Amino acid sequence: MNKQIYFYTLLLMLFASGVSLKAQVIRPFSATDLNNNLIEYQDLKGEKLTVYDFWASWCKPCLKAMPKLDKIYEEFKSKGVNVIGVNVDGPRSFSKALPLVKSLGLKYPVVGDIDGNIKDDFEVGSLPTFIIVNSKNKIVYRHEGFASGDEEEWKHKIEKFLEK
Amino acid sequence: MRIAVIIITLFHVFILNAQFSGTALTEYQYGKLPDEASDEFHSVYTNLKLNYQFKKIKAESGLQVFQSPYDERNYVQLSEFTLGYQTNKFDVNLGNYSEILGKGMLLRNYEIPGAVIENLSYRSKQFFYTDMLGAAASYKTKSYSIKAMWGYALNNLFPPTQDWNVRRSDEIFGAEFGYQLGKHKLEVSGLRLQNDLEKSNYGMLGLGGNIIPELTYYIGYANYLGGKGKEGLDINALYGNISLSLNKFGASLEFKNYENFLIGSGINEPPALVKEHTYKLLNRSTHVLQPSNEKGIQLETFYQPDVFSLITFNYTFAQNEFLKKFNYNEWFLEYNGVLFEESDFKLFTDYAIDEFKSQEDRITIGTYLDHSISDKSGFIFEAEAQNFNRFGEKVKNRLIGLTYRYKSKFYAGINTEWSNDTFVSEDEKYWVGGIVRYKASSKHSFQMFAGERRGGPACSAGVCYEVLDFKGVELRWTARL
Numbered sequence: 001m002n003k004q005i006y007f008y009t010l011l012l013m014l015f016a017s018g019v020s021l022k023a024q025v026i027r028p029f030s031a032t033d034l035n036n037n038l039i040e041y042q043d044l045k046g047e048k049l050t051v052y053d054f055w056a057s058w059c060k061p062c063l064k065a066m067p068k069l070d071k072i073y074e075e076f077k078s079k080g081v082n083v084i085g086v087n088v089d090g091p092r093s094f095s096k097a098l099p100l101v102k103s104l105g106l107k108y109p110v111v112g113d114i115d116g117n118i119k120d121d122f123e124v125g126s127l128p129t130f131i132i133v134n135s136k137n138k139i140v141y142r143h144e145g146f147a148s149g150d151e152e153e154w155k156h157k158i159e160k161f162l163e164k
Numbered sequence: 165m166r167i168a169v170i171i172i173t174l175f176h177v178f179i180l181n182a183q184f185s186g187t188a189l190t191e192y193q194y195g196k197l198p199d200e201a202s203d204e205f206h207s208v209y210t211n212l213k214l215n216y217q218f219k220k221i222k223a224e225s226g227l228q229v230f231q232s233p234y235d236e237r238n239y240v241q242l243s244e245f246t247l248g249y250q251t252n253k254f255d256v257n258l259g260n261y262s263e264i265l266g267k268g269m270l271l272r273n274y275e276i277p278g279a280v281i282e283n284l285s286y287r288s289k290q291f292f293y294t295d296m297l298g299a300a301a302s303y304k305t306k307s308y309s310i311k312a313m314w315g316y317a318l319n320n321l322f323p324p325t326q327d328w329n330v331r332r333s334d335e336i337f338g339a340e341f342g343y344q345l346g347k348h349k350l351e352v353s354g355l356r357l358q359n360d361l362e363k364s365n366y367g368m369l370g371l372g373g374n375i376i377p378e379l380t381y382y383i384g385y386a387n388y389l390g391g392k393g394k395e396g397l398d399i400n401a402l403y404g405n406i407s408l409s410l411n412k413f414g415a416s417l418e419f420k421n422y423e424n425f426l427i428g429s430g431i432n433e434p435p436a437l438v439k440e441h442t443y444k445l446l447n448r449s450t451h452v453l454q455p456s457n458e459k460g461i462q463l464e465t466f467y468q469p470d471v472f473s474l475i476t477f478n479y480t481f482a483q484n485e486f487l488k489k490f491n492y493n494e495w496f497l498e499y500n501g502v503l504f505e506e507s508d509f510k511l512f513t514d515y516a517i518d519e520f521k522s523q524e525d526r527i528t529i530g531t532y533l534d535h536s537i538s539d540k541s542g543f544i545f546e547a548e549a550q551n552f553n554r555f556g557e558k559v560k561n562r563l564i565g566l567t568y569r570y571k572s573k574f575y576a577g578i579n580t581e582w583s584n585d586t587f588v589s590e591d592e593k594y595w596v597g598g599i600v601r602y603k604a605s606s607k608h609s610f611q612m613f614a615g616e617r618r619g620g621p622a623c624s625a626g627v628c629y630e631v632l633d634f635k636g637v638e639l640r641w642t643a644r645l
Contacts, residue, residue: 007229008190011212015188015608015643024185027220028252030304035374036349038306040252058440063500064508067471090627091268091435095405096464098380099414103466104474115264116274121222121250123215125187125642126277142606142644147572148508149540 023138029118031111034087034098039111045135046082049161051154052131054086054113054124057096062128065146066104069130072151073108076158085110088119088127130154132161186214186645191280191289195636198616204636207232209280209289213244214645222248226260228324230289237288241324244295256301263300263313265338266353266368269386269401269425271317272433276624278642281320282632288323292629294431297332309342319429333359334428348373351384357428362393366427381406386425394424401425401455403435414466421459433627437462439478439496440623443530445548445561446514448620449523451492452628454484460492473501490520507542508534516552523559526552534569541570544577559585567599575601581618588618611640 030040044050053069055062066085073083087097087110094114101110113119122131125144132141141157143150190210196202212227226244230237246259262273275293282289298315316332324331340353351370357363367389372382381404388399405418418437425434436453437460460482467475475498482492494516503509510532517524530548537543546565551558560583567577581595597615604610619633 008208008210011188011190011210015186015645024183025217027217027222027250029250030252035347035377035380036344036372038304038309038344042252058442060442060500060510063474090274091264091272091433092438092440094267095382095407095416095418095435099407099409099416099464100466102378102409103412103414103468105412105468105471114267116262117255120262120275123185123187123213123644124277125644143572144606144609145572145603147569148534148536148542149571152539153571 023140024123026133026137026139027121029121031086031113031118033109033111034101039109044082044084044109044111045133046080048080048135049076049082049158050133051081051083051158052086052122052129052133053083054088054119054122054127054129054131056087056089056127057093057100058089059127061146063100063104064148065128065130065151066106068151069154070104070106070108072155072158075155076162079162081158081162083108086113086118087111088113088116088124090114090116132157134161134164183217184215184645185217186212188212188641188643189278189280189291190641190643192639193634193636195634195638198633198635205233207289211243211280211291220250222246222250224248224260228291230324234287237286237323237325239288239324243291243324253304254302256299258299260295260297261300261313261315262295263311263338265340265355266351266370266386267382267384267403268433268435269384269403270353270355270366270368270427271336271338271431273317274433274627276627279624279629281629283321283323284630284632286323286325288325290320290323292320292627294318294320296336307344310340312339313337317428317431319431321429334431335359336428336431346373353386355427357431359428362391362428364391364394364427365389378409379406388424397424399424401434405435412468416462416464418462419460422453422455423457425455436628438480438482438492439464439494441496441514443512443528443532443548444546444563445530445550446496446512446528447623448618449516449518449526449528449550450621450623450628451480451482451494451518451520452621453482457485459483470501473499475499484520491517492520493517503533506536508532522554524553526550530563541568543568546579554587557586559583561585573603575599583618588620607644609642611638611642613638 028041032038089097128146130143134140193207196204208231210229214225216223224246228241228243244260248257265271273294279292280289281292295318296315300313302311314337317334322331335358337356342351349372353368355366368386370384374380383404386401400423402421408415420437422434434455438451441447462480464478478496480494484490496514498512500510512530514528516526528550533545535543544567548563550561562582565579569575578598584592595616595618597617599613601611614637616635619631622631
């Protein structure tokens, strides 16, 4: 019983204390777009900020967020911000990703992550997850889930990080 | 003194210039299965992950802990330890890793985010994932890719209370080579599996690409290449898809034909070709793929009349042959759009005939409305109804949910279900449960459930599993370093 108390006290202290030595840095990676072309991380990066949206075709809030993210892409692409959709559909549904992206008319690039390696490296725990990475490859903002109104918060965060 | 300088230097290089990251999920429950004879009891499950990264090197570790009043269900387990090196082209992992071979036909590892499963036989809890324990390496360029792996596959039907050799009985060697031929990619995959019952070799050829920019395809054929323990069986799998995109219209047509294609303890996951519904009644009624014998097709079309509207149609046909043929047919139509400029609105209808479950004329209809009452808050209303005939009995399932939301920060709602399904309960039954979710920050979120929850089959992230009924109180804390 004492061991359990020690374990949960330690866990609480570790996570509740806000221990955070440095922001997580993204390791270089390459991914294939939905037409099977290999794209390297350097070619995907925005000059100032890169916004990653992890989504799947079966995730309803993801589909709701994507047209709003497309508007953000249109608004900020000339300011050094790139948006990248990372589709994490597995074998069951990967064939639906491309027609869905095309029918939604998304203008930002979308890459496939059928084996989940990019998702794991970014430590994504739920869908959709919206991540902002700065020019030094550091994760500066992470948002899980989507409800109407969240897109305003994302815009404010992008504007704030562009000012830095 | 010199040693102290070296230690301090190393500390600065490896600690201060490195990144620590981690997540923790803790779930406390007080309750029991509704039909269980025993009293309610307390249990706590924790899944802790701590990672250390120095430039392109990452060390990942995981710990699972389950505590309940029953000793045989309890455990503390080092669930993961991985040392990885990753660049644009190289990826090397030692320890636990996740991989996929031949679009999942030969091997698929997965992790279902946030899902904690409890098995009715063992009544112990565990995080819902599979992985390999061994080593893997891959190398990618624009013209070709190659990967190779060795390891022991995790069979998550057994919880961590069971022996290592029961949970990881399948040893595999796998390799895949991909070559870009203009706008087409050819993939050759191989897998060797060994366990106490068999030694099997599998090979697969896959080809995918663009015929024209609007038309893409993939076709893969996998076959048993010999071994011991599966003599006399016809073992193969064929999967293909073709996708069309024309302005606001998109379509995906898939076909499958699987024959005795369950590899080892189930380390592979050929594409199911069954729609994964997010609506609760439909998700629970899903057809679960039988890789040992299944053929069929799936057609899904999308049409976007305007920026925030989407119409989806899906047709699924699956056929299993176990002494006799069992057909599964499902037609699904959904409208997803905006109502009164302020409300997200979904309306669906679904008709299915499931001969394997003896469900005739299964009709399901439902709606989902997220109505904003201000820029930041709103109400979510869900209603679903399902009727079908089984052995002359008219089965009805109903669901209603009402939730208040404040951005994606706070949710509080109540869900009720009713059913007269005698396979679930002898008498008509109600389930009532309240749920509150609060995201305190980007690092901490809390969720509380109180009441009774209906179990049954569930599918998430392409994987189907069984959720147990529950009656009681459940608290969940998710944290990130």
